[in-house]
Amino acid sequence: MPTQTENLNVLAFDHMPSPDEVKARVPLTERAAAAVVAGRKAVMDILDRKDPRVFVVVGPCSIHDPVAGLDYxxxxxxxxxxxxxxxxxxxxxxxxxxxxxxxxxxxINDPFMDDSFRIDVGMERARKFLLDVCELGLPTATEALDPIAPQYYGDLIAWTAIGARTSESQTHREMASGLSTPVGFKNATDGDLEVAINAIISAGSPHSFLGINSQGQSAVTRTRGNRYGHVVLRGGGGRPNYDTVSVSLAEQALAKAKLAKNIVVDCSHANSWKKPEYQPLVMKDVMHQIREGNQSIVGLMIESNIEAGNQPIPADLSQLKYGCSVTDACVDWATTEDMIRKSAAVLRDVLPKRERRA
Structure with a gap:
């Protein structure tokens, strides 16, 4: 036998059900499909300026408890x-x-939160959770991190984010070019916007790359390109970038790249110095910009949960506080309602003046 030269650091290859198998166990329903299609169309219409509304991606930093998640x-x-x-x-x-x-x-990676990494279980449960949310008639958004995962639940997503750490990744740009949703690319963690702009250009073009098909087989994936890429300002490099000067600079950069001036502001992360209590202040500032005539801001992101703050994962999971994040700290539900209602009140008489296209 020849000397072994591969998989030297691999302990095992555990079976993973194919996307088709998982979808057969958790099938898409007509009601859920209608919510997905309606949500995607609404976001696309906002990006195309056919709809003057603003979309708000709001919810927990991460889902760890599907019961509390569905309550939310x-x-x-x-x-x-x-x-x-x-x-x-x-x-x-x-x-x-x-x-x-x-x-x-x-x-998905560790649904039991015990380092057992039952990805097969996590994937099916994640799909079931998305289905339950869509059944309510509520569109969903997620971050695409693993390039294979969208094959398992992408049919239940209305909007996708590519994070600050992955906007520069060729793999994620290629993946975004084939996604069925609008895609928001975040600026880099150091605040660099050019990374996101280059990602939008790349994802808007056709690509061919190695992936899997719905049967779980290796396949050359060929995409047509995604024309609904846009930038997400999340701050970085020790400063926020939601202010009027930063937004204006982003508009100029998008215009120079001959891209649509569509901007989403993330009220969390570096824009709030990772302090959830500052998120309402960020949103208030952005609403003021729109009220004063800004035409480029089309959306916002909020990290929100039932309870405020966050918590470490205890050894005894029964000690977890219900509805409280185990990752980034969030604003609570009462604050979320107040942020949303006040923003709606500020914009209600402004929307008729926003730019529209036939």
Whole structure:
């Protein structure tokens, strides 16, 4: 036998059900499909300036408890209906967490939160959770981190984010070019906007790359390009970038690249110095910009949960506080309602003046 030269650091290859197998266990329903299609169309119409509303991606930093997550979704659906004339609310449903070094990688990777990494279980449960949210008639948003994962649940997503750590990744740009949703690219963690702009250009072009098909087989994936890429300002490099000067500079950079001036502002992360109590101040400032005539800001992101703050993952999971984040700290539900309602009130008489296209 020849000397072994591959898989030297691989312990095992555990079986993973194919996307078709998981979808057969958790099939798409007509009601859920209608919510997905309606959500995507609404976001696309906002980006195309056919709809003057602003979309708001709001929800937990990450999903770890599907019971509390669905509780949050029901509350958000009621609020979404209340402000639907002004704001399009899309629930933030994040299952994968990028890590600078180590830490819990999210519900798909470790659904039991015990380092057992039952990805097969996590993927099916994640799909079931998305289905339940869509069944409520609420569109969902997520971050695409693993390039294979969208094959398992992409049919239930209305808006996708590419994070600050992955906007520069060729793999994620290629993946975004084939996604069925609008895609927001965040600026880099150091605040660099050019990374996101280059990502939009790249994802808007056709690509061919190695992936898997719905049967789980290796395949050459060929895409047509995604024309609904846009930038997400999340701050970075020790400063926020939601202010009027930063937004104006982003508009100029997009115009120079001959891209649509579509900007989403992330109220969290570096824009709030990772302090959730500052998120309402960021949103208030952005609403003021729109009220004063800004035409480029089309959306916002908020990290929100039932309870404020965050918590470490205890050894005894029964000690977890209900509805409280185990990753980034969030604003609580009462604050979320107040932020959304006040923003809707500020914009209600302004929207008729926003730029529209036939």
């Amino acid at each position: 979704a029901r509350r958000l659906k009621a609020l979404a209906d209340e402000v639907s004339d002004v704001l399009l609310l899309v629930m933030r449903v994040y299952f994968e967490k990028p890590r600078t070094s180590t830490g819990w990688k999210g519900y």
